[in-house]
């Protein structure tokens with residue numbers, strides 16, 4: 001048997017209380033806890049806690065932690081995380097960043113900002129055009145104005161959050177819908193020595209109390225797909241500071257105009273498009289100056 005999830009639904013206040021309690025009881029031991037708004041109109045929230053090994057779970061303790069909100073249990077299938085990421089084991093260079101595995105530490109040059117990520121876990125080894133595009137865009141934004149903080153939404157391996165933390169040495173919130181990715185992200189953040197700057201949280205879109213603690217963001221980075229990026233446009237804009245920058249990727253060239261339109265409606269201006277293979281990375285900004 002593999003991973004298991006326990007979850008309960010309620011209105012916002014009890015859900016937030018439960019989220020805090022589950023995080024205190026299980027979060028420290030590495031069991032991801034998630035709070036998700038599942039029905040905005042009905043203001044219905046779902047709180048989940050995930051355990052790696054179903055057999056090892058103390059179910060009585062879990063039920064006690066949920067209290068009055070009796071949890072449902074869901075056994076999760078084993079997922080093939082390798083599929084997307086085994087693109088290659090070679091180091092990838094994007095601007096000053098060198099993304100590499102432990103076996104390639106000797107390839108790091110004195111001026112490189114090295115990001116050590118092992119292939120084979122969450123998405124994001126730098127081999128994908130979208131990740132490399134975001135790394136280049138992060139470097140150009142940080143060079144221009146060193147944002148006070150950042151959000152990496154859909155962090156995967158945390159490669160982009162680590163890049164921002166290493167370059168800007170400023171706080172970054174790294175979130176992902178997938179609790180397994182967040183467990184991998186935490187480990188990578190620690191291994192790259194940037195735990196002081198990076199906070200990780202499991203969240204669907206903007207559904208976590210962590211956003212309230214960190215927003216507004218001076219830089220929002222989201223490498224997901226065109227569909228969710230368009231849906232998230234109003235919330236990205238709402239969580240962005242008055243002169244903030246946005247880096248979006250996971251967009252095919254033919255989807256570029258639709259994504260741009262969704263963000264223009266929210267008052268954002270296009271600054272630059274980077275093209276890597278069939279993928280584009282968009283840099284947008286709140287400030288009209290410098291926009292094209």
Ligand SMILES: C[S@@+](CC[C@H](N)C(=O)[O-])C[C@H]1O[C@@H](n2cnc3c(N)ncnc32)[C@H](O)[C@@H]1O
Nearest residue numbers: 123124131154155156176177178204205223224
């Ligand atoms: C293409 S990977 C990007 C990983 C990494 N940021 C990079 O650039 O290499 C997209 C990630 O977004 C996550 N994701 C997808 N939809 C999401 C959503 N609505 N909210 C948060 N994360 C999401 C996925 O689980 C996945 O880890």
